[in-house]
Amino acid sequence: MKWLARVLPAPLLSFSVLLLWLVLNGSLSAGHWLIGVALAVLVPLATASLRPEPARVRAPLVLTRLILQVGRDVVVSNVDVARGVLRGRRRPPRGRFVRVPLDLRDPHGLAALAIIMCVIPGTVWSELSLDRTALLLHVFDLDDEARFVEHLKRCYERPLMEIFE
Structure with a gap:
C-alpha cells in the first residue's frame, strides 16, 4: 500500500481532478477516462510542493x-x-x-x-x-x-x- 500513497499522495485531490475532467468534457468515453486518470495522478505529484503539511485540529x-x-x-x-x-x-x-x-x-x-x-x-x-x-x-x-x-x-x-x- 505504500506504493499507492506515493502514486496518489492526495487521493481527494486526484478524485476531484478526475471528476472535474469528466464533467468539463461532458463525456465518459474511455479516452477521457484515460486522460482523466493520467491527470489525477500527475497533477497531485506536480503540485506536491505547493501543499502545506496536513492541518491538525486541536479543539x-x-x-x-x-x-x-x-x-x-x-x-x-x-x-x-x-x-x-x-x-x-x-x-x-x-x-x-x-x-x-x-x-x-x-x-x-x-x-x-x-x-x-x-x-x-x-x-x-x-x-x-x-x-x-x-x-x-x-x-x-x-x-x-x-x-x-x-x-x-x-x-x-x-x-x-x-x-x-
Missing part, C-alpha cells in the same frame, strides 16, 4: 463555536450591507481600510481567516504583510475601528489560534 468544540459565530455574522452582515445599500443616498456607507495586528501565525489558521473574511459580506481581505504580522481589510461601513478589530480578534483570530496552534 473541535472551538471549531464548532467558530462555525456558528461565522454563520451568525454572515446573516447579520448581510442585513447590515443591505441596509447600507438601501440608505446609500441619505447616508453613504463609510468604507475604509483597517489594519489589524495579527498574533495568528499558523498557515492553516491564516487561510481559514482569509476564507472567513471573504465570506462575511462587507469585508474584503486586501493584504497580508510579508512578515504575517498585520492584515489589511476593507470594510464596507465602519463606525468604530477599535470595536471592529476587537471583534475580529476575539471571534475569529483567538479561536483559530486555539484550533490550529
Whole structure:
C-alpha cells in the first residue's frame, strides 16, 4: 500500500481532478477516462510542493463555536450591507481600510481567516504583510475601528489560534 500513497499522495485531490475532467468534457468515453486518470495522478505529484503539511485540529468544540459565530455574522452582515445599500443616498456607507495586528501565525489558521473574511459580506481581505504580522481589510461601513478589530480578534483570530496552534 505504500506504493499507492506515493502514486496518489492526495487521493481527494486526484478524485476531484478526475471528476472535474469528466464533467468539463461532458463525456465518459474511455479516452477521457484515460486522460482523466493520467491527470489525477500527475497533477497531485506536480503540485506536491505547493501543499502545506496536513492541518491538525486541536479543539473541535472551538471549531464548532467558530462555525456558528461565522454563520451568525454572515446573516447579520448581510442585513447590515443591505441596509447600507438601501440608505446609500441619505447616508453613504463609510468604507475604509483597517489594519489589524495579527498574533495568528499558523498557515492553516491564516487561510481559514482569509476564507472567513471573504465570506462575511462587507469585508474584503486586501493584504497580508510579508512578515504575517498585520492584515489589511476593507470594510464596507465602519463606525468604530477599535470595536471592529476587537471583534475580529476575539471571534475569529483567538479561536483559530486555539484550533490550529
